[in-house]
Structures are given as structure tokens and as C-alpha cells.
Amino acid sequence: MMRIGQLAQIAGIDTQTIRFYEKQGLLPLPDRQQNGYRIYNEKHGERLAFIRRCRILDLSLTEIRELQRYQDDPHQPCTAVNAMLDEHISHVQSQIIALQTLEKHLVSLRACCNDDREIEACGVLAGISEGNMYSQ
Amino acid sequence: MMRIGQLAQIAGIDTQTIRFYEKQGLLPLPDRQQNGYRIYNEKHGERLAFIRRCRILDLSLTEIRELQRYQDDPHQPCTAVNAMLDEHISHVQSQIIALQTLEKHLVSLRACCNDDREIEACGVLAGISEGNMYSQ
DNA sequence: ATTGACCTTATAGTGACTATATAGTTTTAA
């Protein structure tokens, strides 16, 4: 039995974030003291830890809600869970490829200028302005 | 001389986005017809193309504003432009590394389950719930 | 009695758009 501040400290997050997750339907409504303070138990702590670990995996709050629904129905087959993860992995891989392309692009742009010029002659600005940005 | 729709078509973006850039101070205020319609010239088109190319490089609107200020002062040295790009490259590289770590993490989690289980026994959900997420 | 630490709710801000609502204007077709 603890109040929001203690739960926040244990979970390593802000009290605001806990209230936010509650409002988002990710955390079950806690009991309240007579003064209105929220009271949490260990179940809340576990639920919060699950949410946090999902967030570390960069799952969206919607995906987390979906995972929680699966957990509440433990005799379903878990294909949907695996499918979600597969799709998430694809998404992350796409992001990586996009960023690697961007990086190449930026590095080759950077190579167009040393630091000893005036703005007017800056190869970087010229490179952006001229717009042959997809010509490798 | 063209109206916003034509400029949008040429630039390949939405009219809303043009008005948004104007409000953000990225596009100079265009003249207006008697009916209030905005009128653009080629300079606006070039400016918009510059903005778009910067966005393709994933530069923020703030960074673009900064680049525009440099362009307006063409006899400054261009060290700041290059520094901005260097920092942006570092930022992109950090993102790539973070995503690659995440991908490894997700792939190893995915390997904890085949598709033929019940939710209760799902290795993926267990992997998230158990929380030994940083033990490689 | 008051300070400080904690708790409450409600609201606004972040970034870069995107969508919606409402209304006025111009162009095209019947």
C-alpha cells in the first residue's frame, strides 16, 4: 500500500506520468483514501513495470493496451502477439534503413564544404539550395 | 504570379502546410489580391523548395530558420552552418545506434516464442513481463 | 501558525503537421 509518490519513485517515473497512464486506461483505477489520495498495491507496480518495459521496446500506448487485453484472455493463441512484434520489428528496421540513407546523404553534403568560407560560398548551403538531392 | 494552390502543386505539398510555414516565419508574407487571396512569385517557390529539402534532411523548422538567417548575411563565415550539420549528423548517428540496439532486443525477444502457444505460455509476453530486459 | 512536502484537478505546451468547421470567392457546366 503506497501513495503515488512512492510508486513513482519505485517505477522511476513521474507522478504525472502515472496519472496520465491511468487516464489512458493503461493502469487500473486505484482505491482512494478519504482525502482523495490514490492508494496503490503491488499489482499496480507490476502493471506499471510492464508498461515501462513495453515503452523501452518503443511499443505505442495503443499496442500496450492491446497486449494487456491479450493478457486478460490467457487461453487465446498467441499468434497475434507475435504478429504485433514482427510488425514492430519491421517498423524499426524501416526506420534504421531510412536513417542510414539520410546519414549518407548528410555526410556527402557535409563533404561539400570546409569551414573556411563565407556563407555565400558555403558548399553545404549551396548543396541544399541547388536541389540535386537525389542524384546520389 | 500564382495562388496558393498552384504553389502547393509545384512544391508537392498541401496548401495548409504553406500557410503553416508562413505562420512559423519560414516563408515571407505574400502580397494579397483584393479578395484576400495570397499571391506568390518565384522567390516563394525557391524558398519553399529550400525548406522542403531541409525537411528531407530532417532538419527542424528551428534549424531551417537559423539557416535562413545565415543566408541573409552572406559575408559571415560559414562555420556555424557546418557545425549545425555536424551536430545533426551526430544526432542521426545516435538515433541509428539506438534503433539497432532496440532491434537486437526485439529480435531476441521474438525468438522466445513460436506461434503455437496460448497467451499464458507465450514466450514474448513472458519476456516482457519478467523484466530481465537488459541481460542481453 | 506556518513552512514544506505531498497530493488533487485542469489546462497548455512540445513538433510538424493534418483535419475539421465555417464561410467567402471564383470558375465551370447545365
Place this chain on the structure above:
DNA sequence: TTAAAACTATATAGTCACTATAAGGTCAAT
């Protein structure tokens, strides 16, 4: 000529996952 379609205008809200701020209530210790 009139009515519909296509364009323009402004203002406001929504996206995502928080984060910050405001304004106030509660509690323990000094």
C-alpha cells in the same frame, strides 16, 4: 443565369507521449 464544383480564407482541434504550469487541498513537523 444559376447552381454546383473547386478554390480560397480563418480559426480551432487532433496527433503522440508525455511535461509543465496553475491553483488549490492535506498533512507532519517546527
